[in-house]
Amino acid sequence: MQAAASAHRLHLFSPFASPSLSQPLAKPCAIRVRNPAAATVRMALREDGPSVAVVGVTGAVGQEFLRVLSDRDFPYRDIRLLASRRSAGKRITFEDREYTVEELRPESFDGIDIALFSAGGSISKEFGPVAVERGTIVVDNSSAFRMVPEVPLVIPEVNPEAMSHIKLKGRSGKGALIANPNCSTIICLMAATPLHRHAKVVRMVVSTYQAASGAGAAAMEELVQQTREVLDGKEPTCNIFKKQYAFNLFSHNAAVLPNGYNEEEMKLVKETRKIWNDTNVKVTATCIRVPVMRAHAESVNLQFEKPMDEDTARQILEGAAGVVVIDDRDSNHFPTPLDVSSKDDVAVGRIRQDLSLDGNLGLDIFVCGDQIRKGAALNAIQIAEKLL
Numbered sequence: 001m002q003a004a005a006s007a008h009r010l011h012l013f014s015p016f017a018s019p020s021l022s023q024p025l026a027k028p029c030a031i032r033v034r035n036p037a038a039a040t041v042r043m044a045l046r047e048d049g050p051s052v053a054v055v056g057v058t059g060a061v062g063q064e065f066l067r068v069l070s071d072r073d074f075p076y077r078d079i080r081l082l083a084s085r086r087s088a089g090k091r092i093t094f095e096d097r098e099y100t101v102e103e104l105r106p107e108s109f110d111g112i113d114i115a116l117f118s119a120g121g122s123i124s125k126e127f128g129p130v131a132v133e134r135g136t137i138v139v140d141n142s143s144a145f146r147m148v149p150e151v152p153l154v155i156p157e158v159n160p161e162a163m164s165h166i167k168l169k170g171r172s173g174k175g176a177l178i179a180n181p182n183c184s185t186i187i188c189l190m191a192a193t194p195l196h197r198h199a200k201v202v203r204m205v206v207s208t209y210q211a212a213s214g215a216g217a218a219a220m221e222e223l224v225q226q227t228r229e230v231l232d233g234k235e236p237t238c239n240i241f242k243k244q245y246a247f248n249l250f251s252h253n254a255a256v257l258p259n260g261y262n263e264e265e266m267k268l269v270k271e272t273r274k275i276w277n278d279t280n281v282k283v284t285a286t287c288i289r290v291p292v293m294r295a296h297a298e299s300v301n302l303q304f305e306k307p308m309d310e311d312t313a314r315q316i317l318e319g320a321a322g323v324v325v326i327d328d329r330d331s332n333h334f335p336t337p338l339d340v341s342s343k344d345d346v347a348v349g350r351i352r353q354d355l356s357l358d359g360n361l362g363l364d365i366f367v368c369g370d371q372i373r374k375g376a377a378l379n380a381i382q383i384a385e386k387l388l
């Protein structure tokens with residue numbers, strides 16, 4: 001299930017592949033993902049496909065939505081590209097057609113079957129219900145609705161049944177909200193769930209190493225800028241994170257709560273329980289920002305109800321959908337953020353028995369996943385595919 005490696009893909013957010021990071025994103029965006037030769041054979045623009053809107057199309061996740069839609073030949077009748085007033089009028093070339101970005105308004109959802117939202121929680125709270133009222137199924141990337149009991153929180157490889165009652169308007173369904181889990185939660189549970197199904201996780205300890213891309217396009221630009229400034233002996237510009245990020249790391253920038261955890265850590269705790277439909281599973285987390293451009297890494301310690309030896313764990317993970325095992329002890333080769341950047345699969349390695357627990361009841365793993373892709377855009381589009 002790796003994304004097709006298209007020579008035509010434009011890595012707008014990779015400092016290694018594109019000079020565009022050093023420039024503001026406020027410019028016409030050319031998203032030309034499709035291989036032109038393939039386009040003559042397969043057309044994603046289909047009369048019988050749903051009408052799709054992308055909300056927040058100029059952002060890090062919004063841009064990835066377009067890449068993933070194209071990579072997966074998602075069938076759509078038409079597509080509406082929405083962002084703030086600042087971006088209205090910008091042109092985006094997508095699958096050989098030019099579109100104009102429109103300012104998000106309530107009428108933007110007239111006639112829209114599926115809306116992919118990634119414009120932040122407050123926009124989701126304001127416009128999500130407006131879209132639902134107009135019969136649109138909203139797949140939301142923000143945290144706005146994740147913990148609302150009647151809103152399914154879905155990772156398609158993990159709990160697709162949670163959204164089985166939701167149908168498109170044209171299939172005698174109606175408007176609805178579906179929430180995409182937090183990116184760290186998705187990456188963690190892609191690896192932990194196959195093991196959980198086998199031996200039941202009773203406690204999970206997660207430590208994250210989170211990339212700049214998780215904080216959006218502006219944070220990625222700031223990391224590049226700061227890196228240049230530090231190397232040039234200048235004072236680093238700190239607009240997004242309020243402290244030096246280049247050549248440093250720090251506790252996640254999410255708000256710290258009265259219990260001492262930050263919001264990102266509590267998302268891992270609460271969302272795992274909802275997705276696994278298990279209020280008893282014990283989860284604790286420490287979330288850290290590291291100066292990596294794209295893709296999160298996580299160290300995950302699992303305690304099981306039933307024994308789980310490391311060979312069985314490796315076998316289970318090798319057979320798990322959306323997971324790839326990189327676990328070469330001899331050459332000390334394990335997953336890295338660069339291995340998974342712009343890839344669909346979550347990589348797992350360092351699979352080893354937890355020595356501190358007797359009876360093979362504990363396991364340590366190290367997981368890396370592209371959180372703009374599987375942690376956001378890909379997961380949302382997999383959800384949308386389930387509606388087709």
Ligand SMILES: NC(=O)c1ccc[n+]([C@@H]2O[C@H](COP(=O)([O-])OP(=O)(O)OC[C@H]3O[C@@H](n4cnc5c(N)ncnc54)[C@H](OP(=O)(O)O)[C@@H]3O)[C@@H](O)[C@H]2O)c1
Pocket residue numbers: 055056057058059060061062082083084085086087088104117118119120121123141142143182183213214215216217218371372375376
């Ligand atoms: N980055 C990730 O890895 C990741 C992962 C999972 C979930 N998410 C969630 O996805 C959302 C977007 O994240 P991002 O990283 O893509 O952020 P981003 O790069 O900062 O992009 C934000 C997008 O929201 C749009 N927007 C802002 N204000 C708006 C308004 N008033 N009306 C309409 N559109 C507006 C922006 O449009 P303009 O360009 O016009 O300002 C831009 O397209 C957030 O809720 C975030 O928590 C992000």
